Amino acid sequence: MSLPGTRCARSFLAVTILTLFVAGIFLARALVEEGTLISSTYHQGTWGAVQNDAEALKLQLAIERYRRTGSPADLAALGLQRELFLSRVYFLRDAQETAQVRAVPQIQPLLGKLFDGAGAIDDQVDRLIAGDESQTDGLAKAVAEQRALTRDLTQYLLLQDSTLLNRGRMLDLFEQMIACVLLILGAGGSLVFLALRQAKAAQAARELASQERARLESALDGAADPFIVGDHDGRVVFANHAYRALLGTAAPQATAGTPLRGAIEAEAERATLDAVRQPEDARAEFIDRAVTPGTSFLAKLRDGRTFLYRAERTSEGGLVLTRTDLTERARLERERAEFRDQFHHAMKMEALGRLAGGIAHDFNNMLTAILSFAELLDQDLADRPAQQRMARKIVGATLRASGLVRQILSFARKDQGDQRAVDLGDIAREALGLLRATTSASILTSFTAPPGATVVADPGQLSQVVMNLCVNARDAIGERPGAIEVLLERPAFDLGLPHGKAQPTARAGIATLDIDTQPGLRRHVMHVGAMAPDKPCVCLSVRDNGGGIPRNVLERMFEPFYTTKGVGQGSGLGLAAVHGIVLSLNGTILVDTVEGSGTTFRIYIPMAAGGAGEERPAGRAAAPATAA
Amino acid sequence: MIRAIFAAFLLLLGLICGASAQEQPESLPLAVGDHYAATVADLEKLPVTRITTKTPFLPGETVFEGVLLRDLLKAAGLRAATLKMTALNDYTVEVPESDAEQYDVIVAYKLDGKYMRVRDKGPFWLVYPMDQHAELRNEATATKMIWQIKTIEAE
Numbered sequence: 001m002s003l004p005g006t007r008c009a010r011s012f013l014a015v016t017i018l019t020l021f022v023a024g025i026f027l028a029r030a031l032v033e034e035g036t037l038i039s040s041t042y043h044q045g046t047w048g049a050v051q052n053d054a055e056a057l058k059l060q061l062a063i064e065r066y067r068r069t070g071s072p073a074d075l076a077a078l079g080l081q082r083e084l085f086l087s088r089v090y091f092l093r094d095a096q097e098t099a100q101v102r103a104v105p106q107i108q109p110l111l112g113k114l115f116d117g118a119g120a121i122d123d124q125v126d127r128l129i130a131g132d133e134s135q136t137d138g139l140a141k142a143v144a145e146q147r148a149l150t151r152d153l154t155q156y157l158l159l160q161d162s163t164l165l166n167r168g169r170m171l172d173l174f175e176q177m178i179a180c181v182l183l184i185l186g187a188g189g190s191l192v193f194l195a196l197r198q199a200k201a202a203q204a205a206r207e208l209a210s211q212e213r214a215r216l217e218s219a220l221d222g223a224a225d226p227f228i229v230g231d232h233d234g235r236v237v238f239a240n241h242a243y244r245a246l247l248g249t250a251a252p253q254a255t256a257g258t259p260l261r262g263a264i265e266a267e268a269e270r271a272t273l274d275a276v277r278q279p280e281d282a283r284a285e286f287i288d289r290a291v292t293p294g295t296s297f298l299a300k301l302r303d304g305r306t307f308l309y310r311a312e313r314t315s316e317g318g319l320v321l322t323r324t325d326l327t328e329r330a331r332l333e334r335e336r337a338e339f340r341d342q343f344h345h346a347m348k349m350e351a352l353g354r355l356a357g358g359i360a361h362d363f364n365n366m367l368t369a370i371l372s373f374a375e376l377l378d379q380d381l382a383d384r385p386a387q388q389r390m391a392r393k394i395v396g397a398t399l400r401a402s403g404l405v406r407q408i409l410s411f412a413r414k415d416q417g418d419q420r421a422v423d424l425g426d427i428a429r430e431a432l433g434l435l436r437a438t439t440s441a442s443i444l445t446s447f448t449a450p451p452g453a454t455v456v457a458d459p460g461q462l463s464q465v466v467m468n469l470c471v472n473a474r475d476a477i478g479e480r481p482g483a484i485e486v487l488l489e490r491p492a493f494d495l496g497l498p499h500g501k502a503q504p505t506a507r508a509g510i511a512t513l514d515i516d517t518q519p520g521l522r523r524h525v526m527h528v529g530a531m532a533p534d535k536p537c538v539c540l541s542v543r544d545n546g547g548g549i550p551r552n553v554l555e556r557m558f559e560p561f562y563t564t565k566g567v568g569q570g571s572g573l574g575l576a577a578v579h580g581i582v583l584s585l586n587g588t589i590l591v592d593t594v595e596g597s598g599t600t601f602r603i604y605i606p607m608a609a610g611g612a613g614e615e616r617p618a619g620r621a622a623a624p625a626t627a628a
Numbered sequence: 629m630i631r632a633i634f635a636a637f638l639l640l641l642g643l644i645c646g647a648s649a650q651e652q653p654e655s656l657p658l659a660v661g662d663h664y665a666a667t668v669a670d671l672e673k674l675p676v677t678r679i680t681t682k683t684p685f686l687p688g689e690t691v692f693e694g695v696l697l698r699d700l701l702k703a704a705g706l707r708a709a710t711l712k713m714t715a716l717n718d719y720t721v722e723v724p725e726s727d728a729e730q731y732d733v734i735v736a737y738k739l740d741g742k743y744m745r746v747r748d749k750g751p752f753w754l755v756y757p758m759d760q761h762a763e764l765r766n767e768a769t770a771t772k773m774i775w776q777i778k779t780i781e782a783e
Contacts, residue, residue, distance in 0.1 A: 055717065083746030084717055087776065090747060097684040097770075 013195055020191070024184050031177050045098030046157045052088035052114075053150035059085045059121075060147045063140045075129060082125045085146075089118040101157060110153045117146050225324050230260035232317035239263065246270075246323065260319065264290045272300045291319060298326070345555070352560050353580070360408040367405065371398040408560070410461060410577040421608045422459045424538055425449035425488050431466035432486055439474050442481040449488035453538040454608040461581045468574035469542040469601050475565065476546025476599060487541040490607070522595045524554050528579065529588025529604070536607045537587075545598040554591065578603075653743035654751035656716075658735070659779040664704035668737045668751055671695045674703060677734045681759040684770050685749065686739075692755045694736035697728040700780075708782030713754060716746065716776040722783055723754070723772050731764065732757055735777065749775035 062081040066074040092098050093115055102111060124139040217238060220227075226243035230236055239254035246267070247254055253263040264287050273282035289295050293313035300306045308324040377391035432447050439445065455462070466486075473484045549557065556562050558579040563572035582589050585605050593599035653668035660666065674695040682689050701707070711723045727733050736755045737743060744750020753775045758764045 051717075058717075080716070080746065084776070086747035087749055091685065091749075094687055095685045096682075096687060 010198075013191065013198070017188075017191055020184065020187055024180075027180050027184075031173060031180070034173055045092075045095070045101040046161060048088060048091045048095065048098045049101060049150070049154050049157050052085075052092055053147075053154040055081070055085040055088045056143070056147045056150040060140075060143045063136075063143055067136055067140065079125060079129055082122065086118055086122060089114060104157070104160065106160075107153055107156055110149055110156070114146065114149045114153065117142060117149065121146060225322055227320060227322040228254060228260070228263055229314070230319045230321070234260050236260050236263060237318065243323070260291070260321075261287065264321075270301050270303075272302055290321060293319065341555075345559075349559065349579075356408045356560055360405045364402070364405045364409075367398050367402050371395060371402070374398060404571060404573065407464070407571065407573040407577040410464065410580050418458050418460070419456055420459075421454050421456050422462065423451075424453045424455050424457075424462060424540060424605065425451065427459055427462045428466045428486055428488060428540060431463050432470060435467065435470045435474065435484075439484075440479070442479070443474060443477055444483040445486070446483070447486045447488075449486075450490065453488050453490060455538055455585070455605045456608045457581075457585050457605065465578050465581050465603065466540070466542075468578050469540075469603070472574060473542055473544035473546065473599070473601075475570075476544050476548075478546070482545050485541070485543040487539075487543070489539050489541070490537070522551070524549070524551050524591070524593050524595075526554050526591040527588065528558065528590075529583060529586075537604045538607055540603040540605070541600055542603075543598065543600040548595040548597055549591070549593040549599055550595060554593065653737060654745060656746070656751050656778075658752050658777055660700060660704035661706035661781065664706070666700075668743060671700070671735065671737055671752075674699055677732060679732065679734055679736070679755055679757045679760075681755070681757055683755070683758065683773065685773070685775075689759075691740050692734060692736035692753070693738035693741070694734035694753075694755065697733045697735055697754070700735055701725070701728060704780075706780065706782060710783035712781045712783045713774050713777055714779045714781075715774055716778050719774065721772050721774045727756070727772070731761060746776060752777040 059078075059081045062074070062078040066078050092101065092111065101107070121139065121142050124135045124142060128135045128139060220238065221241045223240050224242060226240065226246045228236060228239040228243050236254060236256050236258050238256060239251070243263075244251040244254050247263065247270070248266075251263075251266075252258070253266045265283075267290065268283045268286045271286060273279060273286060286299065289297055289311075290309055291311055293311050296308060296310040298306060298308055305325055305327040308326055310322045310324070312320045312322070314320055374391050374394035378388055378395060381388040381391055428449060429447060432445060436445055470484060470486065477484070553564060557575050559572075560576040561572035562576075563570040579589065582603055582605065587603060587605040590602040590604070591599065592602070655667055657665045657667050658671070671694070676693055677696050679692045679694075680689060681692070701711075707725075709725055711725055711728075712720060713723055714720045723733075734755050736753045737751055739748060739750070739753075742748075744753060754773055754777060756764050756769050756773055758769060
């Protein structure tokens with residue numbers, strides 16, 4: 001692109017160079033003509049000498065002719081030619097016109113001989129005409145001498161004219177030519193200098209404009225919404241990356257300089273047009289509305305996305321056509337709402353934890369007193385069995401209450417327990433053994449664990465985690481035949497999502513993903529925790545083939561006191577305790593459930609440093625969870 | 629007999645070519661157009677015009693006598709915008725007829741009171757009144773002042 005000022009400067013430069021060139025040609029032509037004129041300029045009167053030489057030659061020929069024929073006519077012609085010859089001699093001798101010739105010193109001797117000889121020839125011709133034939137040879141000789149004189153005279157004058165006379169003028173002409181050439185060279189050089197300078201400045205301006213344009217295009221290219229800009233001639237000026245992606249990989253219709261209508265037609269091909277109307281009409285209306293400034297309309301693409309199409313007029317008479325992906329915007333707004341809910345949920349969990357932890361601590365002190373006194377009563381009432389049974393019921397109820405308090409403290413993460421390196425497989429095996437004792441025979445249980453699944457944790461809390469998950473699995477199966485599979489492995493951290501789906505980064509909070517697997521089935525994957533994906537870990541999986549977990553339950557199931565079980569059947573603290581224990585170990589919980597098909601809980605716990613080995617004390621030991 | 633005739637012819641020729649300028653004019657005729665030819669004697673019968681002027685061809689001021697060109701053309705019945713004049717050595721010039729109307733251009737046959745021989749640029753010389761008209765004092769006019777006129781024709 002060139003600026004108007006640059007174009008004007010170029011035009012002025014071109015006109016100036018052309019003018020200089022034409023002036024140079026005219027000047028050169030004038031100099032050549034001047035040179036020709038100089039070379040054809042003679043002494044005033046030189047022509048008289050030339051004519052004299054011609055007449056001398058004719059006289060010589062006339063004598064020769066008369067000597068051959070001897071006729072009276074040739075004699076008369078000889079006499080007339082003598083007159084003509086003498087007239088040129090007298091012209092040289094007397095005329096004002098030939099004064100310059102006579103003034104040339106070098107030819108004055110020749111002129112003297114010429115004038116003298118002419119008089120002698122005149123006399124000889126007179127005698128010949130009078131009949132004295134003896135004059136013939138002498139006359140011929142005299143005329144030949146005259147002819148030699150006139151020839152020398154003429155040649156000398158011509159030579160002198162072309163050298164001496166014209167030399168000064170030729171020198172002047174040469175100086176003029178040099179001056180003109182220098183003038184032209186100077187002017188031309190100045191113009192070339194100006195042209196080069198202007199070209200350099202124009203190049204710098206073009207490079208700067210190119211850089212600015214590249215920066216602008218880069219910035220525009222990064223815009224999320226697709227848009228395309230056309231000029232007032234209806235040609236594409238620019239289309240950003242999002243717009244080109246909208247049309248396809250190559251998107252030749254969006255190339256700068258191509259007709260804007262081609263891009264709109266390509267868009268129309270990708271849109272779901274009104275099925276009721278003729279395709280041509282719907283397509284034409286789409287194109288018309290898409291390029292009408294000030295309009296906006298919604299259209300759905302064949303890939304399911306919905307776009308808002310807008311057309312605006314630019315200040316230069318062009319068009320800016322913007323497309324806003326409402327589908328993407330809706331998804332982003334939905335995600336934003338989910339994040340907001342998750343934040344509120346996390347705040348609620350935090351508040352509940354603090355409340356429950358505070359109450360549980362005081363309540364635990366009370367239970368300690370009750371338990372102590374109940375045990376004293378038990379000892380003192382050995383002789384009164386009926387009262388002793390009541391005292392023991394108090395002890396049992398107090399112990400159960402103490403267990404609930406421990407669950408509350410676990411959720412509130414107030415109780416770190418006695419953390420040490422333990423083999424999770426051993427704990428899981430033991431917990432599963434206890435579960436089998438309370439599970440109906442219709443439920444099959446299996447356990448698989450590799451050796452050396454060592455983690456640093458309180459064994460009691462780990463057992464609590466396994467037990468709570470297994471009890472929930474059992475309750476999910478209910479009275480129906482089913483299976484509970486407990487699997488211990490050491491995988492890389494993996495949410496287990498299908499390939500191509502985004503793996504959420506590990507972070508605190510809850511992320512819920514909806515994934516359609518089979519028609520009619522809803523699969524939900526929930527992720528809780530903030531474990532680094534590349535950290536070595538142990539994964540405890542508890543899988544059942546129960547009824548699965550609905551989404552609304554999934555979102556709240558880690559809340560304390562939230563339960564779907566009947567009154568008296570669940571405290572609503574089991575999964576809350578699992579949540580608190582696993583997160584206190586910097587672990588992660590992954591719930592993968594398919595409604596009507598079953599649920600898998602995966603508990604990822606970082607492995608102990610050094611991997612498998614004997615149980616060894618951890619870095620710190622916490623106070624007992626309960627005072628009972 | 630033959631010798632006698634030849635001697636008489638030579639005598640005649642001698643009279644023609646060698647006659648004195650003061651005494652007798654040249655007998656060479658001037659042809660004007662296709663049907664008119666005149667000798668000096670014939671022209672002397674027409675009104676005489678004298679011009680005193682300097683020319684580039686002679687030293688000093690000279691008195692020419694002759695007949696006005698326009699009178700001669702009228703006598704010969706020759707009308708043409710441009711006249712072609714030819715000298716004895718076949719040198720030619722073109723003379724606008726308007727010169728004859730505008731100026732007293734004469735066909736001179738006497739120079740300083742004497743008939744002009746061929747050697748004196750005679751017998752007929754076209755003379756412009758250069759001293760009487762400043763605009764005639766130039767090279768172009770000098771070029772048109774043809775000597776030893778032999779014929780005058782329409783161009």
